[in-house]
Amino acid sequence: MKGPPTPLVEELSRLGYTLMRLLLSRAKEIFAQEGVSLLQAEVLRLVREGVQLPSRLAEQLEVLPSQVSHLLASLEEAGLLERHPDPQDRRRVLLRLTPKGEAVHKRLQEAWLHAYGQHLARLSPKELLLFRDLLRKLTEVEGG
Template sequence: MKGPPLPLVEELSRLGYALMRLLLARAKEVFAQEGLSLLQAEVLRLVKEGVSAPSRLAEHLEVQPSQVSHLLVSLEEAGLLGRHPDPEDRRRVLLRLTEKGEAVERRLQEAWLRAYGQHLARLEAGELLLFRDLLRKLTGVERG
């Protein structure tokens, strides 16, 4: 397979990077409204989705375990997260969102979807479906 012409690949690379930076900057703004960093917000999302071991968080975030430890302390101090002994191995801890953490995570998700939706509103209905289909094809993800 030959692939697309190099100038097109270069332009798509620049545009993809510009979109990534734009969305990242917007995410930081949205999460800062709740007083959270991008990584703190991501920890809440991951714990909500079932990533309950600190070591697994480090893998998902692609950071050192010591960085995760600092993130967890800050989220615990804010009352958003709790550490609980693993019933199967009392040497390990499992993470759970507190009631306050659940509410904050829900607000973050809603705010992010509104913000991302504002960017997507630039596209017409057919373009949105095409964009979705292209992203699915590029990422290998069939269903959201």
């Protein structure tokens, strides 16, 4: 299958990058209002979704384990996250959000969805569905 023409690929690349930067910038603003960085917010989301091991966080975030340790320490210090020994293997620790961490995660989620929704409001209902379908197609894993 022949790909799209190079000038179109270049334009889509620029537009995709611009959209990504706009959304990341907005996310940073929203998360800063709660006193958390983009990475800290992602840790809260991942732990909330069931990632309990620091090593798994490092994999998901694509960072070094030492970076995860610093992130966890800052979130623990802020009272957003707790580390507990794994009852199955006392050498490992399990992560869990504190009630304060749950509340912060919920506020971050609501603020982000509101901001992203405002951005998407530029599209008509038909365009929104098309955009969703195109994103699904573009984010499918090859061969899966």
